[in-house]
Amino acid sequence: xxxxxxxxxxxxxxxxxxxxxxxxxxxxxxxxxxxxxxxxxxxxxxxxxxxxxxxxxxxxxxxxxxxxxxxxxxxxxxxxxxxxxxxxxxxxxxxxxxxxxxxxxxxxxxxxxxxxxxxxxxxxxxxxxxxxxxxxxxxxxxxxxxxxxxxxxxxxxxxxxxxxxxxxxxxxxxxxxxxxxxxxxxxxxxxxxxxxxxxxxxxxxxxxxxxx
Numbered sequence: 444x445x446x447x448x449x450x451x452x453x454x455x456x457x458x459x460x461x462x463x464x465x466x467x468x469x470x471x472x473x474x475x476x477x478x479x480x481x482x483x484x485x486x487x488x489x490x491x492x493x494x495x496x497x498x499x500x501x502x503x504x505x506x507x508x509x510x511x512x513x514x515x516x517x518x519x520x521x522x523x524x525x526x527x528x529x530x531x532x533x534x535x536x537x538x539x540x541x542x543x544x545x546x547x548x549x550x551x552x553x554x555x556x557x558x559x560x561x562x563x564x565x566x567x568x569x570x571x572x573x574x575x576x577x578x579x580x581x582x583x584x585x586x587x588x589x590x591x592x593x594x595x596x597x598x599x600x601x602x603x604x605x606x607x608x609x610x611x612x613x614x615x616x617x618x619x620x621x622x623x624x625x626x627x628x629x630x631x632x633x634x635x636x637x638x639x640x641x642x643x644x645x646x647x648x649x650x651x652x653x654x655x
Contacts, residue, residue: 448472449563451547455653458578459551460571461563469563470512472540473519480525483615491532505613515613517632518570520577523551523559558582569630572653576625579652589648590624597623597641604637 448468449461463469478497482488484504487497502510526548534541551559560578564570579586594602605626606619612634614622626635627642628649 448543451550453554454562454571455575455578455582457555457559457582458575459547459559459561460574461547461561462567462571463563463565466517466565467513468540469519469565470514470516472543473521473563474512475534475541476521476525476529476544477516477519479529480521481615481618483610483613488615491529491534493536494538495536518562518564518574520560520562520574522581523548523555523561526561573625573629575653576628576649577621579649580621580624583652586648586652590628590645591620593644593648594620594623594627601637601641605635608635608637 448465449463452460452462454460461469463472474494474497475492478484478487478492479489484500486492486500498510498512501512502508505511505515526544530541530545547561551561560581562571562574562578564574580590581587597605602623605623606616609619609622610616624645626632627645631637631639
């Protein structure tokens with residue numbers, strides 16, 4: 444990993460953005476922590492695991508035998524407490540990315556001992572805005588309540604189509620509502636089959652918090 448691979452900024456209260464120079468470094472640094480938090484595979488979600496086991500499973504499941512994790516994802520988001528939980532459960536194949544993540548966690552903890560959110564991407568475009576939506580969902584109870592209500596009010600066929608897309612590209616059901624609000628607020632990726640609609644109320648709420 445290159446020296447100073449990212450710039451860390453508190454983009455919104457309690458939301459820290461790691462702006463990486465390299466998508467590879469971004470994805471590999473977050474792999475263990477993002478998959479602990481929300482992997483669709485219960486073998487890894489909430490568990491201590493080693494990279495080689497995950498790489499083998501992911502390659503077979505999504506990469507047709509190739510490990511494509513470093514190019515499959517544009518951004519990442521985790522509650523700060525996830526870093527602590529991963530380290531407490533034990534990391535038996537630690538690497539430089541784990542030590543970097545621990546340093547990030549400790550810097551955030553100095554300012555917010557109770558609750559904060561860590562997001563990451565490359566640059567300050569769509570990925571950053573999308574991950575900020577997840578940050579709001581975690582740090583702003585009113586935002587979460589409003590967005591959850593709107594997601595549950597979506598037409599059933601449209602919501603089901605979104606969930607099918609989320610499952611296909613590797614999300615676990617526990618984050619479907621959060622992911623729906625984030626995509627509807629900031630835009631759909633190219634690999635979604637669902638047509639972008641029903642988004643204006645989500646954009647409005649998101650912008651109200653983003654522009655505070």
